[in-house]
Amino acid sequence: MALRTPTLRQRRLGAELRRMREQAGFGGSHLARLLGVTPALVTQMENGKSAVSEERLREIATACMCGNEPLIDALVGMARERETGWWxxxxxxxxxxxxxxxxxxxxxxxxxxxxxxxxxxxxxxxxxxxxxxxxxxxxxxxxxxxxxxxxxxxxxxxxxxxxxxxxxxxxxxxxxxxxxxxxxxxxxxxxxxxxxxxxxxxxxxxxxxxxxxxxxxxxxxxxxxxxxxxxxxxxxxxxxxxxxxxxxxxxxxxxxxxxxxxxxxxxxxxxxxxxxxxxx
The missing domain is CATH 3.30.870 (Endonuclease; Chain A)
Incomplete structure (x- = not known):
């Protein structure tokens, strides 16, 4: 699902996914092949412009061989956020x-x-x-x-x-x-x-x-x-x-x-x- 204007939290989530991919030594196209999606979708997720489900996030973590469970759980919490703040x-x-x-x-x-x-x-x-x-x-x-x-x-x-x-x-x-x-x-x-x-x-x-x-x-x-x-x-x-x-x-x-x-x-x-x- 496309997001028109990513919030700060969505941009940070995307940045952490990009960092996870880069630490695994993968390019965007390589990760896309592992996930069975298009490179464009990987770019959108990393820019915070496409929503990331818990299932997709854990799939990315597994593909990137990330074993940092506290970080993964925290990112899942960010992905679940739906409410907007008072600001x-x-x-x-x-x-x-x-x-x-x-x-x-x-x-x-x-x-x-x-x-x-x-x-x-x-x-x-x-x-x-x-x-x-x-x-x-x-x-x-x-x-x-x-x-x-x-x-x-x-x-x-x-x-x-x-x-x-x-x-x-x-x-x-x-x-x-x-x-x-x-x-x-x-x-x-x-x-x-x-x-x-x-x-x-x-x-x-x-x-x-x-x-x-x-x-x-x-x-x-x-x-x-x-x-x-x-x-x-x-x-x-x-x-x-x-x-x-x-x-x-x-x-x-x-x-x-x-x-x-x-x-x-x-x-x-x-x-x-x-x-x-x-x-x-």
């Missing part, structure tokens, strides 16, 4: 990459973030978030800021409701950056302290005194999937939020998070540190 109501109103991030977060087993320029979006107050959006170049119209703010507040429910474990590594620079004056920042820092005391949320500060920053210079989000192979990294840049899922990229960012955990302040120390900045 679809924003389709054609917001950039597609923002909707993709919400889709990944909604299926996450855990979310970890590192912030160096502004505080994590999933923990931002409405006033702070609106101030961040207002700094866009070229400037966003008020209606666009309000739309993005409403979208962000819905995204926040996955962690602020305790549904998804969340760890935020926050550089001291982000704690001191003012987007809308000291009063708005103080309110944001107070909210951050409250969040850090909530079940399922861990906030840890990376202070200036760290001699060597164990990571990149941009904000990033690491989203754990049901198995490590289905993890995703999202990077914040000025013109979008690209996603990465290549095994080498995932391994690199796992290493970065491990180093962050080794140098960041403990949770209690981090709360005291944030309180001291708030008092300033």
């Amino acid at each position: 679809e109501e924003y389709r054609e109103r917001l950039p597609a990459d923002l909707l993709d991030v919400a889709a990944i977060e909604a299926h996450a087993e855990r979310v970890s973030t590192y912030s160096i320029t502004f505080l994590p979006g999933l923990l931002q107050t409405p006033a702070y978030a609106a101030s961040v959006f207002a700094r866009a170049v070229p400037p966003l119209p008020r209606s666009e800021i309000d739309l993005r703010l409403a979208f962000r507040l819905q995204r926040q429910q996955i962690v602020q409701g305790g549904a998804t474990p969340y760890t935020a590594f926050i550089h001291e620079a982000a704690l001191r950056m003012q987007f809308s004056g000291p009063e708005a920042l103080a309110d944001q820092l107070g909210a951050l302290i409250d969040h850090s005391e909530s079940s399922g949320i861990s906030v840890r500060v990376v202070p200036f005194k760290i001699e060597s920053l164990p990571g990149p210079s941009e904000n990033f989000v690491y989203i754990d999937g049901p198995v490590p192979e289905l993890d995703t990294v999202q990077i914040d840049i000025s013109f979008g939020c690209p996603l990465f899922d290549a095994p080498a990229d995932l391994a690199s960012y796992r290493e970065i998070l491990g180093r962050m955990a080794s140098v960041a302040l403990a949770e209690d120390e981090s709360r005291d540190f944030i309180r001291s900045i708030k008092k300033e």
